[in-house]
Amino acid sequence: MKNMTCIADLRQLYHRKVPRAFVDYCESGSYAEQTLAANRAELEHIKLRQRVLFDISGRSTKTTILGEPISMPLALAPVGLSGMQHGDGEILACRAAQQAGIPYTLSTMSICSIEDVAEAVDKPFWFQLYVMKDRGYIRSLIDRAGAAKCSALVLTVDLQVIGQRHRDIKNGMTVPPEIRLHNLIDIATKPAWALGILRGKRKTFGNIAGHYPGMANVTVLSKWIAEQFDSTLSWKDVEWIKSLWPGKLILKGILDVEDARIAAKTGADALVVSNHGGRQLDGASSTISILPQVADAVGSDIEVLFDGGIRSGQDIMRAIALGARACLCGRAYIYGLGAGGQAGVARAIEIMRNELDISMGLTGVTSIVDIDRGVIASL
Numbered sequence: 230m231k232n233m234t235c236i237a238d239l240r241q242l243y244h245r246k247v248p249r250a251f252v253d254y255c256e257s258g259s260y261a262e263q264t265l266a267a268n269r270a271e272l273e274h275i276k277l278r279q280r281v282l283f284d285i286s287g288r289s290t291k292t293t294i295l296g297e298p299i300s301m302p303l304a305l306a307p308v309g310l311s312g313m314q315h316g317d318g319e320i321l322a323c324r325a326a327q328q329a330g331i332p333y334t335l336s337t338m339s340i341c342s343i344e345d346v347a348e349a350v351d352k353p354f355w356f357q358l359y360v361m362k363d364r365g366y367i368r369s370l371i372d373r374a375g376a377a378k379c380s381a382l383v384l385t386v387d388l389q390v391i392g393q394r395h396r397d398i399k400n401g402m403t404v405p406p407e408i409r410l411h412n413l414i415d416i417a418t419k420p421a422w423a424l425g426i427l428r429g430k431r432k433t434f435g436n437i438a439g440h441y442p443g444m445a446n447v448t449v450l451s452k453w454i455a456e457q458f459d460s461t462l463s464w465k466d467v468e469w470i471k472s473l474w475p476g477k478l479i480l481k482g483i484l485d486v487e488d489a490r491i492a493a494k495t496g497a498d499a500l501v502v503s504n505h506g507g508r509q510l511d512g513a514s515s516t517i518s519i520l521p522q523v524a525d526a527v528g529s530d531i532e533v534l535f536d537g538g539i540r541s542g543q544d545i546m547r548a549i550a551l552g553a554r555a556c557l558c559g560r561a562y563i564y565g566l567g568a569g570g571q572a573g574v575a576r577a578i579e580i581m582r583n584e585l586d587i588s589m590g591l592t593g594v595t596s597i598v599d600i601d602r603g604v605i606a607s608l
C-alpha cells in the first residue's frame with residue numbers, strides 16, 4: 230500500500246479489483262448526478278491561505294467528537310453493502326478506523342451484522358439507523374445496537390424515498406449480484422475479490438436476513454427493503470427514537486438552515502450536513518455551500534459534522550474552516566477497502582491525516598481548534 234500516495238491512486242486500484250456493478254453502485258449519484266459533481270467541484274474551488282514563518286513544530290491533528298478523543302477530525306460514514314466491496318468489508322473497515330483512532334459507522338444495510346462486527350472488534354462503533362415502517366423491527370435494531378455497546382446512533386433523515394441511480398438499474402444491482410452473462414465475465418476477471426466474498430461471513434443483508442426467517446431469497450429481501458422505507462417519518466419520530474436510545478444521537482442528512490435549527494432543538498448531540506453523497510435529491514446544493522450557514526445558525530447548540538466529497542486532508546481542512554467539528558467520508562475509504570481490504574482503509578485514513586497535518590503546517594496552524602475562516606483565501 231506504500232505506493233498508494235493519494236486517494237486517487239486507491240480509486241484507480243479499486244476500479245481494477247472490484248466488479249463493475251459494485252464500483253458503479255459506489256460511484257453513482259442520483260439522476261443527472263449534478264449534486265454529486267457539485268459536492269466535489271465546490272470543495273475544490275475553495276482556496277487555502279498560505280502563511281509562512283510561524284513556529285509549526287508542535288502540530289497535532291487530535292480533537293474530540295461527541296466528547297470522545299479522536300486522532301483527527303474524521304469518521305467513516307455508513308456505507309451500505311461494504312461487505313460486497315470486499316469480503317467482511319465492514320469488519321475490516323471498522324478495525325482500520327479503530328486502529329487509527331477514529332469512529333466507524335455501521336450501516337443498517339450492511340452485509341456483516343451488528344453482532345458480527347461487535348464480536349470482531351475491540352472498541353465501540355457507531356450504528357446508522359434507517360427508519361422503516363415496521364416499527365417493531367426498528368425497536369429491535371435499536372436494542373441490538375445497545376446490546377452491542379454502540380457508542381452513538383446515527384439516524385439518517387434524508388432517505389424517506391429513494392433517489393434513482395440509473396446505473397444500478399442497468400446493472401441489475403442485487404445482493405449477491407444477479408447472474409447475468411456480463412456480470413459473470415466481469416467477476417471471472419476479479420478472482421481475488423470473488424475469493425474474499427466466498428470466504429466472507431455473509432452474502433446478504435446481515436442485520437435483516439436473520440430477522441425475517443422466511444426471507445432467505447435475496448430478491449424478495451431487496452424488494453421488502455425498498456417498500457419498507459417509511460415516508461411518514463417526521464420530527465416526532467426523532468423524539469420516539471430518543472426515548473428508546475439513551476446514548477448519543479446524530480442526525481445525518483441536514484441540508485437546510487431551518488432544518489438545522491429544528492435539529493438543534495431535538496436535543497440530538499450532533500447533526501451531519503449531508504446530501505447522502507449526491508445520491509438523493511439531484512439538483513440540491515453542495516454540502517460545502519450550506520455548511521457555513523448551518524454552522525452560524527446553530528452555534529454551539531449541537532455539534533456540526535460534515536460529509537460530501539471529502540477526498541483529502543485539504544478537503545477536511547476546508548470543511549473545518551467553514552464550521553464543521555469533524556468530517557465523515559464515504560467513497561474515499563471504500564476505494565481503500567476495495568483496493569486492499571483493511572490495509573487499504575488504513576492507508577486511506579493515513580493519507581488524509583498526513584495531508585491534513587502538512588496543510589496545517591503550511592497554513593500556519595498547529596491545532597484543529599485554530600482552523601477557522603482565517604485559513605481560507607477565497608471561497
Ligand SMILES: Cc1cc2nc3c(=O)[nH]c(=O)nc-3n(C[C@H](O)[C@H](O)[C@H](O)COP(=O)(O)O)c2cc1C
Binds near residue numbers: 503
Ligand atoms: C455506496 C454508498 C452507500 C451508502 N450507504 C449509506 C447508508 O447505508 N446509510 C447512510 O446513511 N448513508 C449511506 N451513504 C452516504 C454516506 O454515508 C455519506 O453520506 C456519503 O458517502 C458522503 O459522500 P462521499 O462519498 O463523497 O464522502 C452511502 C454512500 C455511498 C457512496
